[in-house]
Amino acid sequence: xNYVLPELETLEPVEGExxxxxxxxxxxxxxxxxxxxxxxxxxDVQKLYRDTGYFTYDPGFMSTASCDSSITYIDGERGIxxxxxxxxxxxxxxxxxxxxxxxLLYGKLPDAGELAAFDDSITHHTLVHEKLKTFLNGxxxxxxxxxxxxxxVGALSAFxxxxxxxxxxxxxxxxxxxxxxxxxxxCAMASNYAIGQPFVYPQNDLDYAANFLHMCFSVPTERMQVxxxxxxxxxxxxxxxxxxxxxxxxxxxxxxxxxxxxxxACVAAGIASLWGPAHGGAxxxxxxxxxxxGTRDNILMFLKRAKDKTDPFRLMGFGxxxxxxxxxxxxxxxxxxxxxxxxxxxxxEPVFALAMELxxxxxxxxxxxxxxxxxxxxxYSGIMLRAMGFPTxxxxxxFALGRTVGWISQWHEMIQSxxxxxxxxxxxxxxxxxxxxxxxxxx
Numbered sequence: 001x002n003y004v005l006p007e008l009e010t011l012e013p014v015e016g017e018x019x020x021x022x023x024x025x026x027x028x029x030x031x032x033x034x035x036x037x038x039x040x041x042x043x044d045v046q047k048l049y050r051d052t053g054y055f056t057y058d059p060g061f062m063s064t065a066s067c068d069s070s071i072t073y074i075d076g077e078r079g080i081x082x083x084x085x086x087x088x089x090x091x092x093x094x095x096x097x098x099x100x101x102x103x104l105l106y107g108k109l110p111d112a113g114e115l116a117a118f119d120d121s122i123t124h125h126t127l128v129h130e131k132l133k134t135f136l137n138g139x140x141x142x143x144x145x146x147x148x149x150x151x152x153v154g155a156l157s158a159f160x161x162x163x164x165x166x167x168x169x170x171x172x173x174x175x176x177x178x179x180x181x182x183x184x185x186x187c188a189m190a191s192n193y194a195i196g197q198p199f200v201y202p203q204n205d206l207d208y209a210a211n212f213l214h215m216c217f218s219v220p221t222e223r224m225q226v227x228x229x230x231x232x233x234x235x236x237x238x239x240x241x242x243x244x245x246x247x248x249x250x251x252x253x254x255x256x257x258x259x260x261x262x263x264x265a266c267v268a269a270g271i272a273s274l275w276g277p278a279h280g281g282a283x284x285x286x287x288x289x290x291x292x293x294g295t296r297d298n299i300l301m302f303l304k305r306a307k308d309k310t311d312p313f314r315l316m317g318f319g320x321x322x323x324x325x326x327x328x329x330x331x332x333x334x335x336x337x338x339x340x341x342x343x344x345x346x347x348x349e350p351v352f353a354l355a356m357e358l359x360x361x362x363x364x365x366x367x368x369x370x371x372x373x374x375x376x377x378x379x380y381s382g383i384m385l386r387a388m389g390f391p392t393x394x395x396x397x398x399f400a401l402g403r404t405v406g407w408i409s410q411w412h413e414m415i416q417s418x419x420x421x422x423x424x425x426x427x428x429x430x431x432x433x434x435x436x437x438x439x440x441x442x443x
Contacts, residue, residue: 005087006075006078006080006087008038008075008080009038017032017033018030018031018032018033019031019033019043021048023052023054027052029048029051029052031043031044031045031048032044036068037070037073038073038075039073039075042065049426055426057428061246061251065246066246066251066254066423067246067254067413067414067417067419068417068419069245069246069410069413070084070107070413071083071084071104071243071245071406071409071410071413072084072243072244072245072406073085073245074244074245074322076320076322079327079328080328081244081328081329083100083103083104083242083243084103084104084107084108086103086109087328088239088240088328088329088332089328089331089332091103091239092236092239092240092329092332092333093332095109095239096207096208096209096235097208097209097235097238097239097242097402098115098118098119098122098207098208099115100238100239100242100405101118101122101180101242101405102114102115102118104242104243104405104406104409105176105405105408105409105412118177121177121181122177122180122181122208123181123204123208124181124204125177125178125180125181125182126181126182126184126185126202126204126211127182127185127201127202128182128185128186128189129159131159132152132155132156132159132186133189133199135152135155136148136152136189136190136193137193139151139193141196143193143194144393145187145190145191145193145194145393145394145396145397146271146274146275146393146396146397146400148189148190148193148194149186149187149190149271149397149400150268150271150272150275151268152186152189152190153179153183153186153264153267153268153271154264154265154268155264156178156179156182156264157262157264157265160175160178160264161262163175164262164263164264166257166260166261166262166263166415167260172263172412172415175262175263175264176263176408176412179263179264179267179404179408180404180405180408183267183400183401183404184202184208184211184212184215184401185202185215187212187397187398187400187401188200188212188215188216189215190394190397191216191390191394191397192215192216194391194393194394195391197219198219198220200214200215200216200218200219200220201215202214202215206226207231207235208235208238209231209232209234209235209238210226210231210234212234212401213226213230213231213234213388214226216389216390217389227343229339229340229343230340230343230388232336232339233336233337233339233340233384233388234388236332236333236336237333237336237381237384237385237398237402238401238402239402240329240332240333240377240381240402241329241377241399241402241403242402242403242405242406243403243405243406243409243410244322244403244406245322247279248273248274248276248278248279249270249271249273249274249279249280249403249407250270250403250406250407250410251273252269252270252272252273253266253267253269253270253407253408253410253411254410254411254414254423255269255423256269256270257411257414257415258414258420258421258422258423259422263408263411266407266411267404267407267408267411270400270403270404270407271400274396274399274400274403275396280395280396280399280400281395281396282316282317282376282378283317283378283379283381283382283385283395283399284382284392284393284395284396285316285317285378286316286317286355286378286379286382286383287351287382287383287386287392288316288392289315289316289317290351290354290355290358291351292313293354293358294354295350295354296353296354296357299354299357299358299361300361302315303315303361303362303365303367303368307367315362315368315373316378316379317375317376317378317379317380317382318362318368318373318374318375318376318379319371319372319373319374319376320376327374327375327376327377329376329377330374330375330376330377330379330380333377333380333381333384334375334380336380336384337380337381337383337384337387340384340387340388341383341384341387344387344388346387351383351386352383352386352387355379355383359375359379362375363375381395382395385398
């Protein structure tokens with residue numbers, strides 16, 4: 001079945017188009033109006049402060065574009081997500097994660113030779129330095145896997161410090177391949193460390209998704225037999241989390257990289273940003289919500305609470321800050337979630353049966369449908385990952401694993417931009433006015 005491309009308006013730039021800003025002192029300033037391939041027009045305020053002494057105020061950057069990017073486009077109102085112009089539904093259904101990595105990094109889908117060479121490079125960089133295991137063993141036994149990820153990925157710059165010249169294209173490319181390859185191994189090591197299992201070496205005869213599952217669930221005495229359903233589910237999970245425009249963690253990577261910090265440090269900064277529960281912990285919150293609901297008999301009561309604005313209870317995994325329509329990633333992951341539950345014969349287990357019933361009832365409830373509060377990617381990913389055997393504390397590291405290629409692609413683009421400069425947001429100062437120092441004995 002072929003995917004039908006959505007109709008998106010493409011606006012050609014209008015030479016000399018401007019917006020006029022009238023300042024409190026009566027001065028009028030003409031500001032250039034820019035247009036992208038898709039999306040809203042942009043008022044260029046780069047020279048506003050230099051020319052007028054004013055700058056703009058936009059907490060959370062809700063109306064501010066901080067960069068040009070050709071990697072990802074989101075139309076939240078219509079539920080559209082494109083990577084380099086390709087709809088996420090097509091990529092998740094047809095492409096391997098390695099293909100999507102190549103696409104995000106190099107701007108095009110690889111041909112057979114390019115894909116084979118890229119896959120070979122990633123595969124042969126999955127091993128980590130043996131001393132890294134010693135480093136990782138220094139963490140507390142009960143360290144959160146995200147703490148392990150932040151520290152260990154940052155430490156890669158100590159192991160490969162001789163090849164971190166961000167001005168050298170070859171060294172950038174080498175570091176990129178290393179990060180994508182070794183992130184899977186480090187993520188699996190963090191998972192094994194959390195449960196007291198030995199570290200498992202990667203296998204070059206497996207693809208990226210299957211190899212990751214092998215490293216997470218095999219033991220030295222018995223190799224995991226990764227099924228097609230589970231490998232496909234993990235591949236889709238990684239593809240669906242590969243990039244998501246200028247979110248908090250991507251912006252963090254770009255800001256860190258704007259100082260010309262090495263890419264390992266930049267990705268570690270992105271992991272730290274992702275760790276926040278408002279960003280990378282939503283699928284864990286879904287399972288906590290299901291535990292709070294408890295049984296199917298309680299669903300209607302909790303849905304009633306979710307509709308009550310005075311009640312702090314919220315329906316986690318429904319709706320999205322960006323998407324005001326059905327999250328396009330959720331449609332794809334929903335199928336994999338159900339396939340995994342069926343293969344593992346877990347559809348009737350209490351937490352999964354509860355989730356499926358909650359999904360069904362909410363999708364038939366006019367309150368949620370009219371407000372476009374549909375299940376999002378976090379609703380299905382948490383359920384699927386739990387069924388596959390991942391503990392909830394591993395959910396954010398798995399998110400980081402998929403998002404690494406997006407971060408490093410954003411970093412690459414930022415480093416090569418002709419407009420690249422160190423990021424320096426302005427502020428509106430609201431502190432004390434200027435005053436004299438008072439000696440201690442007079443205070």
